[in-house]
Structures are given as structure tokens and as C-alpha cells.
Amino acid sequence: MSRLIVILGDQLSRSISSLDGADKDHDSVLMCEVMAEATYVGHHKKKIAFIFSAMRHFADELRGAGYKVRYTTIDEPTNTGSFTGEVQRASAALRPSAICITEPGEWRVLKEIRSWSDTLGLEVELRRDHRFICSHREFRQWAQGRKSLTMEFFYREMRRKTGLLMQGDKPLGGRWNFDSENRKPAEPGLLRPRHLEFEPDAITTEVLNAVGQLFPGHFGKLEGFGFAVTRSDALKVLDGFIEDFLPKFGETQDAMLQGEPWLNHSLLSFYINVGLLEPLEVCLSAERAYHEGRAPLNAVEGFVRQIIGWREYMRGIYWFAGPDYAESNYFGNTRALPSFYWSGDTDMNCLSTVITETIDHAYAHHIQRLMITGNFALLAGIDPKQVHQWYLEVYADAYEWVELPNVIGMSQFADGGFLGTKPYAASGNYINRMSDYCGSCRFDPKQRVGSKACPFNALYWDFLDRNRDKLSSNHRLVQPYATWSRMSDESRDETRRQAASFLAGLE
Structure with a gap:
């Protein structure tokens, strides 16, 4: 009796449930780079290279631990180009008695896996992904019957379940949330520590060459590839973040600076989402830093909330x-x-900066995504499905389970409030307050109309005006609508014309 254990490209963890009880003498592990996954959207070249290199390194790690690994590279001539094709090919060669796989992160892949039993005539054991704190069943039980699926209340349940930053049944510091202390603009830091980057080794270099040849038309650049592609290097990134950046992470997590795409952000989402780091071990490292006096509570709480709060919540919503x-x-x-x-x-410097950095790095931090590229798309009335696809393509940490609800529910409010309590819409004033982008922009964030007016300003008021029927009853928008109502008819008309002129230019 032997099993074929299938490990997907975002399941690169020795603790993955599909490996539980594996018989190294008889079972075989299948890993495959397939064209269908690389091209169902036009993923950033660095994203493809990162995942393939991490997969190849993980396969070598498994071999070193005594597992029998069957691996298909993207450029192998016999590669069928799909998960199903590679599982069929491996099954024909290895004659397993059953297939074992940890549940995938996306509906699309789950649908494909569910077809394998009929296609192959084999039992397919689908196991829970224990890397997540909240199971699908637990989230359904939490969500069903609630009038509002407020993330804050879900987050508190995750704090209680994990015991993170808790003192008995009470939160450390007497508060669940220190977000009000985490909204400071940042100052340029000449002595800011450098984030770790890694020189491509032979395996990564081989992957970079293959990606350059096979995906020349995809978004982004391969130059400057510096991702960690092994667990040992990902742990170095974690240690570096805790030591050098976590203490200042909290207060500046919403800040944006020209020429400093990383600031004090962790750059750990790549490694958590692909499986090289475990979410709980990352949170425990941050908690330990607080208890040892190496990081303040507002920074640690804000960081932990992103992982066991937003990350788990987004997966649950998905x-x-x-x-x-x-x-x-x-x-x-x-x-x-x-x-x-x-x-x-x-000419909008904020958008130009964030998008150019995304082209270069396959990364932008959460406020750049939410309040620059996402905010503009919302105000301009962009098709939310196109926005969703763009986010899925351009970021190396983007997987549909986490990206889709962030974009559809949070950024674009396209679900009408199923996830969030209000649209994340803002004028140029917010961008000017939280960044230094406006200082070198040809548009003035203080002007609403005219040739030098920041487009975000007229678009913001036009967004509220054209969606009044849907939004005016939202209690969190009472003040903006009151301000709009106090404007003169002439001012409102000027604003509408300014927005219309700008949007006509977009088309």
C-alpha cells in the first residue's frame, strides 16, 4: 500500500497535514510547477520565480529528510501543464493506492481536486490545513446568525483562543486594540536598518532564467530578486524584523514615504502565505519581544492583529x-x-510611486494598496473584478483567499458592507497627511477644482454624490455628507464637472 502525497506551491511546510503519518519507504510526494497556475492570471514575474524557487528548495529539503519526491519543473518537456495532468501522470507511473492532499486555499483548485477521485478511480483524502487558527467550520459557526461580521469581534475570539497578548481572560494593557496610536506619518530615516535580501543561488538563478524565457510578457521585473526561498532564510527575515523594525512598526504602519517602500513593515507575508513560516510562530516571536521589553505593546498588538485578525478573518470570509x-x-x-x-x-505622484515600486518589487504595503491604488479605483468607479485581478497578479504575497475579500470587501466595498462598515474612500488630504508624495506632485492636495487640483479631491466628493442613495444612511459617513450639503450649489456643480472631466480623460 502506498500513497501519493500532493503538496501545492503554497504548502511548503514540514508541518503540513498531508505529511502527517507519511511512510517514507512507500509513499511518494508529488510537487509540480504547472503552466495553468502560472497563467490563470498574469502573475508578476518575481512572484512566479519566488514560488518556483521556494518549491524546488523545499523539495530538496524533503529529499534530505528521507522522503521520495517526484518533482516536475515548469520547463520539463513532458509537463502536462495542470495539476490534474501531473497527478494522472504520477499515478500511472507510481500506482498509488490513494492520494492525500491538504485542502487548497482557493475554490478554483478545490473544484479541480474534487474531480480527481472520478478521473483517477482513486480515493482522495482531503485534510484540514492546520496552519490556520480558525477552521472553515469554526468560522461558519462564528458568522452564522450575526447581523454584522465585524472583524474586531472575530479578532478578540482569536486572541482568546490562542492566548496571545492575554492576561487570563483580559487583554494585556486593558485594551484589545491600540490602532489609535498607530497612525503617525514617518520621517525619512538615514539610519533606518536595511531589510534582509538574499543573493540568488544556483537553483534560484535557474528559475529566474526559466521565468524570463517563458513569461516575458508578464507584469513586473525580475532584476533585483532578493527573496528568501528557504525556511532558514525566512527565519532570518523574521529575526531581523523583530530586532530592527518591530519597535517602530506600530506607530508608522500607515505611513508612506517616497523612495522607502519597506519602512518598518515586516515583509513576512510572502513567507507565511507560501508556508516557509508558521503564523503562530511569528506571533509568538513578536509577543516574546514585548515581554522581554524589546518592543512596545502598540506595535506588537498591531502586528499580531494583522495575522490572527485580518489574515484569518479574510480567509474565513473567502x-x-x-x-x-x-x-x-x-x-x-x-x-x-x-x-x-x-x-x-x-502625473499623480502617489499612484506613479506605488505602481512603479510594485513593478520593481512585487510588493506594496497595506496602506499603499488600500488608500492609494484601491482608493483611486473606488473613487473612479473601476470595475471591481478588474481591480481584484490586478491585485492578484501584481503582488508576490497575493493568493485569492486573502486578496479577494481584501479587494472586493474592504478596498472596493463591492459587497455592500458584508465585510466592512464603510468604504475606504479618502481625498488628497489623507494622502498628504500620511505621506510625502504630494510635495513632488504637480497636483495640489489643497485644491478641489482647477488645473492643479488633486484628482482625488473632486473624485472623493463625486463618489459620495453619485452613491448617495446607497451610502447616506451609513452612520460613519454622516459628517462627509453634511459637509457636502453645506457647499453651495455652484461649488457642488464645479466639483461634479471637475470629476467628470478627469474621468472622461481616463477613457
Whole structure:
């Protein structure tokens, strides 16, 4: 009796449930790089290279631990190009008695796995992914019957379940949330520590060459590849973050600075989402830093909340809402994504900066995603499904289970409030307050109309005006609507014309 253990590209953990009880003498592990996964959207070249290199290194780690590994590279001539094709090919060669796999992160892949039993005539054991704190069943039980799926309350349940930053049944510091202390702008830091980067080894160099040849038209650049691609190097990134960046992470986590794409952010999402780091071990490291006096509570709480709060919550929403969630379009937005999202070629310096950095690094931090690229798309009435696809393509840490609810529910409010309590819409004033982007922009964040007016300003008020029927009853938008109502008819008309003129130019 032997099993074929299939490990997907975001399951690169020795603790993955599919390996539990594996018989190294008889079972075989299958890992495969397939064209269908690399091209169902046009993923950033660095994202493809990162995942393939991490997979190849993990396969070598498993071999070193005594596992029998069958591995298919993307450029292997016999590669069928799909998970199903590679599982069929491996099954024909190895004659396993059953297939074992840990549940995938996405509906699309789950649908494919569910077809294997009939296709192959083999039992397929689908195991829970224990790397996540909250199971699908637990989230459903929490969500069902609630009038509002507020993340804050879910987060508190995760704190209680894990015991992180808890003192008995009470939160450390007497508060669950220190977000009010984490909204400071940042100052340029000449002596800011450098984030770790890693020189490509022979395996990574081979992958970079293959990706360059096979995906020349995909978004982004391969130059400057510096990701960790092994668990040992990912642990070095974790240690470096805890030591050098966590103490200042909290207060500056919403800040944006020209020429400093990383600031005090952890850059750990790549490694957590692919499996090289475990979410709980990362949180425990941060908690330990607090107890040892190496990081303040506001920083540690804010960091832990992103992982056991937002990350777990987004996964729960994704599976609870179902595959049709991607079709949500509460505002009925149909405008096409502007071409500058692919090039960074726009006079709006905030957008140009963030998109250019994304082209270079396959990364932007959460406020850049939410309040620059996401905010603009919301205000401009861009089709939310196009926005979702762009985010999925361009970021190396983007997987649909975490990216889709972040974009559809949080960034674009396309679900009408199923996930969030209000749209994350903001004018140029917010961007000017939280960044230094406006200082070198040809547009003025203090002007609402005229040739030098920041486009975000008129678009913000126009967004509220055209969606008044859907949003005016939202208690969190009472003040903006009151301000709009106090404007003169002439001012409102000028604002509408300014927005209309700008949007016509987009088309």
C-alpha cells in the first residue's frame, strides 16, 4: 500500500497535514510547477520565480529528510501543464493506492481536486490545513446568525483562543486594540536598518532564467530578486524584523514615504502565505519581544492583529461567502482599469510611486494598496473584478483567499458592507497627511477644482454624490455628507464637472 502525497506551491511546510503519518519507504510526494497556475492570471514575474524557487528548495529539503519526491519543473518537456495532468501522470507511473492532499486555499483548485477521485478511480483524502487558527467550520459557526461580521469581534475570539497578548481572560494593557496610536506619518530615516535580501543561488538563478524565457510578457521585473526561498532564510527575515523594525512598526504602519517602500513593515507575508513560516510562530516571536521589553505593546498588538485578525478573518470570509463573491459589484462600477496601473505612467505622484515600486518589487504595503491604488479605483468607479485581478497578479504575497475579500470587501466595498462598515474612500488630504508624495506632485492636495487640483479631491466628493442613495444612511459617513450639503450649489456643480472631466480623460 502506498500513497501519493500532493503538496501545492503554497504548502511548503514540514508541518503540513498531508505529511502527517507519511511512510517514507512507500509513499511518494508529488510537487509540480504547472503552466495553468502560472497563467490563470498574469502573475508578476518575481512572484512566479519566488514560488518556483521556494518549491524546488523545499523539495530538496524533503529529499534530505528521507522522503521520495517526484518533482516536475515548469520547463520539463513532458509537463502536462495542470495539476490534474501531473497527478494522472504520477499515478500511472507510481500506482498509488490513494492520494492525500491538504485542502487548497482557493475554490478554483478545490473544484479541480474534487474531480480527481472520478478521473483517477482513486480515493482522495482531503485534510484540514492546520496552519490556520480558525477552521472553515469554526468560522461558519462564528458568522452564522450575526447581523454584522465585524472583524474586531472575530479578532478578540482569536486572541482568546490562542492566548496571545492575554492576561487570563483580559487583554494585556486593558485594551484589545491600540490602532489609535498607530497612525503617525514617518520621517525619512538615514539610519533606518536595511531589510534582509538574499543573493540568488544556483537553483534560484535557474528559475529566474526559466521565468524570463517563458513569461516575458508578464507584469513586473525580475532584476533585483532578493527573496528568501528557504525556511532558514525566512527565519532570518523574521529575526531581523523583530530586532530592527518591530519597535517602530506600530506607530508608522500607515505611513508612506517616497523612495522607502519597506519602512518598518515586516515583509513576512510572502513567507507565511507560501508556508516557509508558521503564523503562530511569528506571533509568538513578536509577543516574546514585548515581554522581554524589546518592543512596545502598540506595535506588537498591531502586528499580531494583522495575522490572527485580518489574515484569518479574510480567509474565513473567502470560504464563507463562496465562489460567487468575486462577482460582487454593489456600486455597479464598469469603468476599465486605467492603463497606468500597468506602467506607473501618470502625473499623480502617489499612484506613479506605488505602481512603479510594485513593478520593481512585487510588493506594496497595506496602506499603499488600500488608500492609494484601491482608493483611486473606488473613487473612479473601476470595475471591481478588474481591480481584484490586478491585485492578484501584481503582488508576490497575493493568493485569492486573502486578496479577494481584501479587494472586493474592504478596498472596493463591492459587497455592500458584508465585510466592512464603510468604504475606504479618502481625498488628497489623507494622502498628504500620511505621506510625502504630494510635495513632488504637480497636483495640489489643497485644491478641489482647477488645473492643479488633486484628482482625488473632486473624485472623493463625486463618489459620495453619485452613491448617495446607497451610502447616506451609513452612520460613519454622516459628517462627509453634511459637509457636502453645506457647499453651495455652484461649488457642488464645479466639483461634479471637475470629476467628470478627469474621468472622461481616463477613457
